Amino acid sequence: MSLAHISRLHGLPVHVFPQPGAGDRPLPEAGAVAWKLVSGLRTDEEDFDEYWQRFLDTVDPAGVRALVLGGGAYGGDLDGCEPGETAELLAQAADRLTGLQALYLADLMFEEAELSWIVQGDVSPVLQAYPGLRELAVRGSTDGYGGGPGLEFKPISHDGLRVLRFENGGLPAQVLHGLSASELPALEHLDIWLGAEWYGRTATVEDLAPVLDGSGLPALRRLGLQNADIQDEVAAAVASAPVVARLTALHLGRGTLTDAGAEALLTGQPLTHLEELDLHHHYLSDEMAERVRQALEPHGVTVDVSGRPELEEGEERYVAAAE
Template sequence: MSGVEHLTELHGLPVHEFGPEDRKEPLPAAGDVAWRLSVDAYEEEEEFLERYDRFVAAIDPAGVRGLVIGQWGESYEGDSSEIVERLVADAGRFPALRALFVGDLEQEEAEISWIEQSDLTPLLKAYPALEEFGVRGGTGLVLEQFRHEMLRTLTFEAGGLPAAVVRALGASELPALKYLELWLGVSEYGGDATAADLAPLLAGGRFPALRHLGLRNSEIQDEVASAVAAAPVVAQLNSLDLSLGVLTDTGAEALLGGQPLTHLQWLDLHHHFLSDAMTARVREALEPHGVEVDVSEQETPDNWDGREWRYTAVSE
């Protein structure tokens, strides 16, 4: 779960932890920070919903603009459903909420694929004014087709993102969405989406405002790159992120041989398995046109039992 850390900012707001009951400190104004709620299952006796109740009693929830849900106990034993139900029930108490992130755990708390999620569709329906929504953890994650008029940023971080979630997203209507990031992951941890599942997202037209697309952390990064190379949606993008995955010369060759990418402001391929020659070709093809290219973290396959093994940056 390298490179996955607690959020320090959400929706332009610094993240502030609402701490244990014995922590005595002046509290910021409700709307000045993104509030993080979490409990340590091994160090604290307070349950997550008890902390949540103290939070809404101490802070005027009507002023809260950002909310980060962290560890809710032993996350690999209990899922996020109780938290989802409470937030849905209390939606009327958070009229100013514009950003919500569910599952802000780092490796010391749980591997990314140990985070037990649930059906998060009710949150998106209960908060029609949300502009930013993020999730970490793909195990148990459910998403149904939905329409949301205000959502501008949507992120799913996973060691394995279920194909059903990708398909539901491709069938959804998000007219304001500008930033979309999906960590597709590996099949061993539930990342069973294929390039075909991405087709509705790549066809263009579903999200007319989209300017950034991230299809990251995938064991089928070459197939993803090949699909992106001919995808109509690319013409409307300002930036493209295919980083953290198992990208080889095959996928990069497809990108270079596909539609022009010279209109992009930046292309992120970091953590890749490209050869030196291909890395140079990508830079030479795009950088003279003003495209910022990130081809850092060149990885080398592991050799084991006579085979080469390549790995995503985040999997377990």
């Protein structure tokens, strides 16, 4: 499954800041859209630093509420800034982007850079620079084979963050370690894509234990543990996890979930208090998918068991997003 560009962030429609020479069409109000910056890929017109500065000098930066960084800020396998350079640009502009509430790092799709080639670095300095940030999404991790600095999330205290998403084809264990050691008292929605070992996943179910315990995330209500080549193991751990009792939404899709993982969910703690259970992209039999629906839908739970891939003979199960 190829990832698409996002169309909305923080409830705002995404609007691309114009390239050089795009004309003098009126721009939206600074706080009316999520501004996307994408520039500087294989052109001599304007590198990303210049494009970034023109954005800050053109749009009222204090009014910007949501920001999406794409090509140029993150080049993947194309020309673009290194992740540390992008983090530094963001940190340096914190005294101007004083109203920023949402940030999406590396909105790249297949034609620009495969997911496994979007290299990230330490994203903690961004949170430190923006104490008012409410939502952070990070796409990418390493180059898929251990190259590049790799995604890091060092321990941090942040009182405002409510939504945190990691979208990647292979999650390093150190991200979960940093997350578990952080203080995020307002975090309501956590979405973690674990990915596949072949594409750099070193995170294990054991690394998820502090998240599943839930004591360090008192406000958590929506949890996604998705896109894993160990999805059955994840489901088995979730089945007895203390945090589940206070969740309203649980997303365990995009991965290699089979009847064994679904059976663990059905025989574990009750899930009838949930508002939604999302298992989209799975490998359940028709019988098991129906069992899940019948167990939960009569209690008002919205269940998604769509998107079962059809495997060719000899083809192995795969996660939805890796390359």
